Amino acid sequence: xxxxxxxxxxxxxxxxxxxxxxxxxxxxxxxxxxxxxxxxxxxxxxxxxxxxxxxxxxxxxxxxxxxxxxxxxxxxxxxxxxxxxxxxxxxxxxxxxxxxxxxxxxxxxxxxxxxxxxxxxxxxxxxxxxxxxxxxxxxxxxxxxxxxxxxxxxxxxxxxxxxxxxxxxxxxxxxxxxxxxxxxxxxxxxxxxxxxxxxxxxxxxxxxxxxxxxxxxxxxxxxxxxxxxxxxxxxxxxxxxxxxxxxxxxxxxxxxxxxxxxxxxxxxxxxxxxxxxxxxxxxxxxxxxxxxxxxxxxxxxxxxxxxxxxxxxxxxxxxxxxxxxxxxxxxxxxxxxxxxxxxxxxxxxxxxxxxxxxxxxxxxxx
Numbered sequence: 001x002x003x004x005x006x007x008x009x010x011x012x013x014x015x016x017x018x019x020x021x022x023x024x025x026x027x028x029x030x031x032x033x034x035x036x037x038x039x040x041x042x043x044x045x046x047x048x049x050x051x052x053x054x055x056x057x058x059x060x061x062x063x064x065x066x067x068x069x070x071x072x073x074x075x076x077x078x079x080x081x082x083x084x085x086x087x088x089x090x091x092x093x094x095x096x097x098x099x100x101x102x103x104x105x106x107x108x109x110x111x112x113x114x115x116x117x118x119x120x121x122x123x124x125x126x127x128x129x130x131x132x133x134x135x136x137x138x139x140x141x142x143x144x145x146x147x148x149x150x151x152x153x154x155x156x157x158x159x160x161x162x163x164x165x166x167x168x169x170x171x172x173x174x175x176x177x178x179x180x181x182x183x184x185x186x187x188x189x190x191x192x193x194x195x196x197x198x199x200x201x202x203x204x205x206x207x208x209x210x211x212x213x214x215x216x217x218x219x220x221x222x223x224x225x226x227x228x229x230x231x232x233x234x235x236x237x238x239x240x241x242x243x244x245x246x247x248x249x250x251x252x253x254x255x256x257x258x259x260x261x262x263x264x265x266x267x268x269x270x271x272x273x274x275x276x277x278x279x280x281x282x283x284x285x286x287x288x289x290x291x292x293x294x295x296x297x298x299x300x301x302x303x304x305x306x307x308x309x310x311x312x313x314x315x316x317x318x319x320x321x322x323x324x325x326x327x328x329x330x331x332x333x334x335x336x337x338x339x340x341x342x343x344x345x346x347x348x349x350x351x352x353x354x355x356x357x358x359x360x361x362x363x364x365x366x
Contacts, residue, residue, distance in 0.1 A: 001147075002046065003011060008123060012330070021173075022075055028078045028156050028301070030084070031093055035127075038070065038071065038072050038113075039069075039071045039072070039099050039100065039277060040072040040074060040096070040097045040098045040099055040100075041062065041065075041066055041071050041072065041073045041074070041084075041099075041100050041101075041106070042072070042073075042074045042075075042076070042090070042093030042096075042098030042099070042100070042101040042102070043058065043062055043073070043075050043076070043092070043093070043098065043100065043101070043102045043103075043270055044061070044076045044079050044086060044089045044090065044103050044104075044107035044108065044115075045058065045072070045076065045079065045104065045105070046078070046079060046080070046101070046107070046108075046202060046228075046327065047061065047077065047078060047079045047148065047202070047203060047228055048077050048078060049077050050157075051203075051228065051229065052225075052229065052250045053203075053228045053229045053247060053250075054202070054228040054229075054247055055077070055078070055104075055228065056248075056250075057247055057263060057265050058104045058265055058266075059356065060266075061264075061265030061266040061268070061269045061361075062102065062198060063267050064266045064269070064270070065266065065269035065270045065273045066273070067275055068266060068274075069086070069253065069274065069277055071216025071277075073271070074096055074097075074098055074356070075325075076089040076092065077095060080240065081105060081108060083110075083111040083114075083115075084156045085185050085264075086103070086108050086109070086111050087115055088320070090115050090119070092309075094119055094122055095280060098190065099121075099122060099123065100122065100123040100124075100125070100273070100276055101122060101124050101125070101126065102125050102127070102269075103126040103127070103142075104126075104127050104128075104261055105127070105202075105318070106127065106128045108126055108127075108128070108129075108173055108320045109127065109128025109129025109130075109138070111134075112126040112129040112136050112221065113129060113130060113131070113132045113133040113136055114125055114133050116133040116274065117133050118252060118335055119135075120135055121135075121137075122135065123135055123256075123281065123283075124136035124137075125137060125138070125139050125272060126138055126312035126326070127139060127140050127173075127275075128140075128171075128172075128173065130201045130353070131286050134283065135283065135285070137151050137281070137282060137283045137284075137285075137286040137287070138269075138286040138287070138288075138352070139172075139268060139272050139286060139287040139288075140267055140286075140287070140288055140289075140352070141258050141263050141264075141265075141288070141289050141295040141296045142288060142289065142290035142291065142296055143177060143178045143261055143263060143296050144179075144180035144326060144327075144351070145180070145290050145296055145320050145322075146261035146262070146296045146297060146298055146328060147177045147178075147180040147181040147184070148180040148181065148183055148184040148290065148316070148326045149184060149261075149298050149313050149316055149317060150181060150184065150244050150258075150259055150260075150261050150298060151180065151181035151182060151183060151184020151186075151187070151243065152185070152187055152188055152260050152312060152313055152316060153184075153185060153258050153270060153301065153305055153309060154181070154184070154185055154222045154224065154242075154244055154258065155185035155186065155187065155188040155192050156189070156258040156305075156306065156308075156309040156312075157187045157242055157258055157298040157304065157305065157309070158189065158192060158222045158242075159221055160183075160219045160220070160221045161189060161191055161192045161193065161194070162193050162215075162219045162220045163185060163194050163195065163220055163221075163222045163223075163224075164191070164194075164195050164197075164211070164212065164215030164216075164219075164220035164222070164223045164224070164231045165178055165181065165195065165196045165197075165223075165225070165226070166196075166197055166199065166208050166211040166212065166223070166224075166225040166226070166227065167196060167197070167198050167199070167200075167225065167226040167227070168199055168200070168201060168216075168226060168227055169196065169198055169200055169201075170198055170275075170356070172351070172352060172353055172355045173226075173354070174356075175208060175355045175356065175358065176247055176351050176355050178194070178196055178226075178362060179327070179358060179359045179362070180233075180326050180327070180356065181194065182315075182358075182359050182361045182362050183326060183327075183331075183348065183359060184338065185361065186361050188309070188312070190243065191322055193360060193361060193363055194361055194362050195218055195220055195361060195363050195365050196358075196363065196364050196365060197211040197214065197215065197249035197364075197365040198364075199211060199227070201309050202227055202228045203227065203228045204205070204227075204312055205229070205231045205313075206230075207236040208225065208227055208231040208232050208235070209231055209232075209234075211232065211365075212232050212235040212236055212239065212241070213235070213239075214365065215365070216239055216241060218365075220301065221241055221242060221278075222240070222241065222242045222243065222244065222258070223236040223241050223242070223243045224244040224245075224246065225241065225258075226246060226248055227246075227320060228230065229359045230245060230246070230250075230251065230276050233251075233253065233257065235302070237253055237257070239257065240256070242256045242257075242258055242304070243256065243257050243258065243347075244257075244258050244259055244260060244261070245257065245259070245260030245261070245262075245299060246260060246261055247260075247261075247262060247330055248262055248263065249262065249299055249316055255302045255304050256302070256303060256304065257302060257318055258277060258301065258302045258305055259294065259298050259299045259300070259301050259302065259304070260298070261298065261299075262296065262297055262298070262311070263295065263296055264295050264296070264297065266317055267289065267293065267294055267295050268287065268289055268295050268330060271287065271289065273298065275366065288348065288352065290320070291317065291320050291321055292321045292323075298313070298317075302311070304358055318359070324346045325342075325346075327340060327346040327351065328344065328345035328346070329341065329343075329344070330342055330345070330366075332354040332359065332360045333357045333358060333359055334357075334358045334359060334361065334362050334363070335357075336360075336361050337357075337366055339357065339359070
């Protein structure tokens with residue numbers, strides 16, 4: 001009788017105790033799907049991961065982000081910019097457990113959305129394309145801001161008023177860089193000419209060195225480039241020309257190497273991967289980080305750069321960091337058409353995917 005009375009009296013406490021035990025068991029055994037296994041990052045590179053240029057920059061920065069967030073990483077190197085090649089690389093990465101895939105080559109963007117729709121449980125990030133699939137978006141850095149500053153350095157440093165620019169192919173990425181560089185050049189030398197030659201490839205040493213020789217024959221005395229490797233700088237050094245680097249600086253040059261436009265891919269990959277892991281990835285408008293987020297910068301200026309030029313660069317950098325737009329105000333293209341008027345600015349949408357014209361002062365070398 002006493003036992004029954006004790007049980008009746010203490011039943012609420014017994015029930016609470018059982019519930020607590022059950023909760024402990026559930027909590028100890030339950031994990032969110034995202035943490036059941038280590039997140040594996042996949043990356044597709046157009047070249048070698050240790051190429052001393054574009055691909056190495058991405059490889060190094062992505063390794064850093066994966067170390068910070070304790071993610072696994074898989075790489076596919078030397079993958080051609082064709083749909084079949086990219087699809088095969090992505091398939092192999094997904095089969096090996098990749099949850100998120102980065103596609104850091106311009107030519108991959110054309111296929112990203114179609115491929116992403118085949119793998120709805122995998123997140124895709126590309127440096128070009130539309131990011132129209134629910135699980136895909138774009139990420140990039142506003143290198144054109146640094147290109148503008150480098151154009152000031154080049155325009156002020158040139159003795160002939162002729163500058164050379166070697167690029168892979170005319171797409172919005174290369175064109176906005178060319179135009180920003182030309183705007184900086186003409187800000188300090190309104191009569192300067194920028195000669196541009198396209199090689200048709202991201203990595204063609206012979207064509208790039210030949211391009212420098214052709215530019216030199218046209219009196220160009222400052223050379224820059226938009227390619228995966230610094231072949232153009234090496235050739236400029238060989239010929240005693242001034243040069244401006246791109247992407248990253250892995251080699252030591254003479255003082256004729258005036259500066260370089262560089263990415264901080266570590267900052268960008270940490271931001272994008274961190275957002276993905278925390279469930280805050282921006283699949284609506286993507287990522288386009290600039291000088292204010294320290295995603296792009298100028299390499300330290302050569303002693304050859306005058307104090308006056310360095311001061312002007314610092315002023316313009318401050319302006320950009322305060323939100324001023326490189327592509328604003330009156331801008332004419334090299335055919336005489338008004339592309340931007342007073343109190344206007346060119347939209348990010350056009351800059352990222354639509355810029356297919358060159359500003360005045362740009363001459364395409366045929």
